[in-house]
C-alpha cells in the first residue's frame with residue numbers, strides 16, 4: 001500500500017492530507033499567515049508531516065511523494081512557481097523539489113490550487129464521468145480551472161482557464177486589483193462587497209447597516225428578510241456571476257460547471273437561480289450545461305494532489 005502527502009497552501013490555513021488513491025486517510029490543518037512567506041512556515045510544516053507519518057505508523061518508503069497545491073501561477077512541467085500574488089511571495093526563491101528530496105527522499109509535484117481542486121472533483125467528486133468541466137470558485141476572490149477532453153487546460157504561460165475572476169463583465173465598472181477595469185472580481189467578489197454596499201445611497205436605511213461583516217452570508221440573510229438594498233446587490237451579484245460563467249461556457253464548451261467556494265454555504269438558494277439564468281442566456285444549442293455544487297469544497301485540492309502524484313509516477 002502506497003500513500004501520498006498532499007499540501008494545500010491557503011491564505012490563512014495550510015491543509016495537509018495523507019491519502020491513498022482518493023481516500024483521505026488523515027489530515028492536519030496549520031494556521032498560516034501567507035504574507036510572511038513560505039520559509040516562515042516550513043519548520044511547522046515538516047513537523048506536521050512527520051507527525052502524520054508517526055500517527056499512522058508509516059515509514060518513508062510507504063510514501064510515493066508530495067502533491068503541492070499553490071495559490072499562484074505554476075509551471076507544472078518544471079514543478080516551479082512562476083508568480084505569486086501577496087501570498088508566500090518568497091516561494092519563487094525556494095526549490096520545493098530539493099526540499100522534499102533532501103528532507104524525506106520523496107519526489108514533489110506542484111500545481112495551481114484551482115486546477116488541483118478541479119482534478120479532485122473530476123476524479124473523486126462532483127465531476128466523475130464528465131470529461132469537459134469548468135470549475136468556478138466564488139469566495140473572497142473568484143478562481144477557475146478548465147478540463148477539456150479529460151486534460152487540464154494550461155496554455156503557453158500556465159494561465160489558461162484560471163482567470164474567470166478577471167473576465168471583463170461591465171465595461172463601465174471600477175478598477176480591479178489585477179490592473180484591468182471591470183472584472184468579475186471587482187464587480188462581485190466578496191472583497192468588493194463592503195464597498196459596494198456602503199457607497200450605495202440606500203445603505204443608511206438598509207438593515208445591512210447593522211451587520212458587522214458585510215459578506216455573501218449577510219447579503220443572503222438580509223435579502224430573505226426583504227431588505228431592498230440587499231436584494232438589489234444580490235441581483236447585481238447574480239448578474240455578474242452568471243455573466244462570467246456564461247462567458248466561460250461560450251469560451252470552453254463544457255458539459256458541466258462545478259461551483260465551489262464560500263458561497264456554497266448558500267448553495268440551495270444560489271444554484272437554482274444561477275442555473276435558471278444560464279439556461280436562459282447561454283448559447284448551447286445542444287442542450288443545457290449542468291451546474292453542480294462541489295462535493296469536496298474543503299478538500300478537493302488534496303484529492304487532486306494525490307491524483308497528480310500517482311499520474312506523474314504512473315502508479316494508479
Ligand SMILES: [Zn+2]
Pocket residue numbers: 165166176177178179180183184185186
Ligand atoms: Zn481583475
